[in-house]
Amino acid sequence: MNREEAFDQAIKLIADLPCQREVIDFWDMPAVRSDGDRAKWRAAADRLIGIGQKVAPDLAEYFEIWASDAAVGAKDLDRGLALMPLPGLGGRASLRASNILDLKLSLGRPPAARDITALFGPKVTKFGRENLLRVEQFIQLQLDERAAHGNPVDIVHWTQDAHQHKAGYSLFNGHPSYLVVQPPGGWHFSYSKRAEAECMALIRDAENTWREESDLPRVGEGWISETRLYYELKAAFPALDVLQHHRPDWLGRQHLDIAIPSLRTAIEFQGAQHDLPVAFFGGEDAFIRTQERDRRKLGKCRKQGWRLFYAREGYDLTDLIAQIVEPR
Structure with missing residues (x-):
């Protein structure tokens, strides 16, 4: 089906849908007062999907969006969401x-x-x-x-x-x-x-995490364990600010996995690639880069008077908390 024929069919199909015509305002609304009305809107969604399947791939998206709109007009929001490309x-x-x-x-x-x-x-x-x-x-x-x-x-x-x-x-x-x-x-x-600030923070956090963990083949595996530890420590210290991916100015482009600023304390979750070369994780070269990053971070923490603790797979949470609260 060519472009003109496809859009002509779709435009006529939409124009024939049952609508409630507004007198004062210049927009109209779907009329779905009966099962028959709703069925026409649902059928329009099906037909628009069919038209989209007969056109070139770069045009199909237009009809998929209109099919979603027809489902929404039928008050079927679930289907509208499912059809939206x-x-x-x-x-x-x-x-x-x-x-x-x-x-x-x-x-x-x-x-x-x-x-x-x-x-x-x-x-x-x-x-x-x-x-x-x-x-x-x-x-x-x-x-x-x-x-x-x-x-x-x-x-x-x-x-x-x-x-x-x-x-x-x-x-x-x-x-x-x-x-x-x-x-x-x-x-x-x-x-x-508000949306922009939250979305930008999520995107920035994700990129910075990938920068630091780009040697990991299984994306996010270490991040999940780290996040679990973050929530455990947040629960253990409810009266304190416990931050994830804290980036104090003095740390440059690196971040602290978990930080408790009032205690000048940071906790890093360490995977196997931090302790020895692992071929699956990038081998010797990746291990050298990881160790250098770790040394640089530890040195900056000590210079600022921060304590840096390490947690590895199988960590003892009670023991870690005891180390954190132990007087300097």
Whole structure:
């Protein structure tokens, strides 16, 4: 099917959908007053998917988005989310990411790593851009670990300063009609400074973690153990600030896995590659680089009067806590 024929079919299909025409405002809303109305909207989603399967791959995405919109118009937000194509890796797609997040907000679901990187673009260094998939994997690990410990990224928090379309969620962008629906709420999260700060922190943390752990073949394995230790220490010292990936100015580009600033104490989680050369982890060359980083970090900590403790797989938490609270 050629481009003109595909869009002609889709435009007519959408124009024939049952809608509630607004007299005062210039936008319309889906009419789903009966099972028959809803069935027409659902059928439109199916037909738009079919059109997308008959066009060139670079055009298919337009019809996939409209199919998602038809499902949302039928009040089937789950299907709308499932049909919405993901933004591509490495680009900024603020509108698409906002729509996905708007659907997830309505459904009570957390954001995913691709939502985070697409909302404002993955603002990373050249190294990060060359390793975007790895960076994204670390972001997802952060999101999963936070959710597992009852501290998920909260999309509701972002609505405090995001822009909201007063009529709701826009359907069929690029189509001659102007249709809106509620729910979702019609949020544009790319206007939110709260969202931007949190997304940028997640992206920066992920890139810096990958920089330090780029010798690891199993992405994030050490990070998960480190994060588990972080939450254990946070619970052990509830009255103190326990920070993960703390970056004091004096440490330069490195970070402290876990830090308790009031005690001038840091804790590093050490995998096997910190203690001996392991071929699977990059061999002798990687081991030399890792040891040099470790020496540099320890030296900077001592110069600043910080204690640095090491935790390895199988660590004894009680013993580690006893070392931390022991007087200097």
